[in-house]
Amino acid sequence: MPLVNTKEMLNAAYKGGYAVGAFNVNNMEMVQGIVEAAQEQKSPLILQVSAGARKYAGAEYLTALVDAAVKTSDIPIALHLDHGADFEICKACVDGGFTSVMIDASHHSFEENIALTKKVVEYAHPKGVTVEAELGQLAGIEDDVNVSSDDAHYTNPDQVEEFVKKTGCDSLAIAIGTSHGAFKFTGEAKLRYDILEEVSRRLPEFPIVLHGASSVVPEYVAEINKFGGDMSGAKGVPEDMLRKAAEMAVCKINIDSDIRLAVTAAVRHYLAENPKDFDPRKYLGFARQYTKDIVTHKIIKVLGSNGKA
Ligand code: G3H
Numbered sequence: 001m002p003l004v005n006t007k008e009m010l011n012a013a014y015k016g017g018y019a020v021g022a023f024n025v026n027n028m029e030m031v032q033g034i035v036e037a038a039q040e041q042k043s044p045l046i047l048q049v050s051a052g053a054r055k056y057a058g059a060e061y062l063t064a065l066v067d068a069a070v071k072t073s074d075i076p077i078a079l080h081l082d083h084g085a086d087f088e089i090c091k092a093c094v095d096g097g098f099t100s101v102m103i104d105a106s107h108h109s110f111e112e113n114i115a116l117t118k119k120v121v122e123y124a125h126p127k128g129v130t131v132e133a134e135l136g137q138l139a140g141i142e143d144d145v146n147v148s149s150d151d152a153h154y155t156n157p158d159q160v161e162e163f164v165k166k167t168g169c170d171s172l173a174i175a176i177g178t179s180h181g182a183f184k185f186t187g188e189a190k191l192r193y194d195i196l197e198e199v200s201r202r203l204p205e206f207p208i209v210l211h212g213a214s215s216v217v218p219e220y221v222a223e224i225n226k227f228g229g230d231m232s233g234a235k236g237v238p239e240d241m242l243r244k245a246a247e248m249a250v251c252k253i254n255i256d257s258d259i260r261l262a263v264t265a266a267v268r269h270y271l272a273e274n275p276k277d278f279d280p281r282k283y284l285g286f287a288r289q290y291t292k293d294i295v296t297h298k299i300i301k302v303l304g305s306n307g308k309a
């Protein structure tokens, strides 16, 4: 099945009360582990690439890896640009075969965010590419933009109708208390479901996106710490809170940190127990298996997208 955009998969997710996982990829083992899990679970899938990933692996290599994934599977897969910072990177991705892009102009003024998002939509839509936009700002690292937790700005529901109407975007990322990275909460995890509810009341049947949605799986954190790492204080969004969001209007859930933790736990564990081994296929193969395991778990227990392909 060729790459698809996110239109149908997110609409179906809305109606079905589940979410599609959007997993960040940076190398072959990550792509393979994620795609094998989604294929086995018959789940729709979004593979997303950040500016950092493009810089690390090279745009051509990443699209070629995703191409290979598409050829060896039969589930709907979208290739999505994560946190596109400006029009130029969105255009490059549309021209380079991506089927979906995010324009992240949330740190600009409301008017500038509208103007830039609209410009991307006008370029992307005629080419069949869907556009995700963002209103409100998450704490943590947004690629090159570092927003401290004191600066977290929740999405203002009063702005969403005007924003979607004026931009024509296909989905909207909102800030309700999640943040990027492995250190999301110092105290109790808290999400503003009231904001999510109000946004969806104002945007009926419109797909909402949740960034910064890793659970920071405690078992991986413990494994990393056991085998020489130090991730003390790492904390993510509890799975039941994500499940609740997926049953509401959240149709796309972004997961990067949990894959990073799985890979790191696997590599540390393998090398600690096999100090004489120096074959990267061994420890990266182990990392690929961990990636597959965590994605399978997410699909079944958090997203509810199994069997929906
Ligand atoms: O939301 C940001 C993602 O976690 C991507 O992170 O820019 O380090 O690839 P990255």
Ligand code: 13P
Pocket: 024, 082, 083, 179, 180, 181, 182, 210, 211, 212, 213, 214, 215, 254, 255, 256, 257, 258
């Ligand atoms: P996490 O850091 O919680 O995995 O969030 C990833 C993300 O939002 C990518 O856009």
Ligand code: ZN
Pocket: 083, 180, 211, 212, 254
């Ligand atoms: Zn994000």
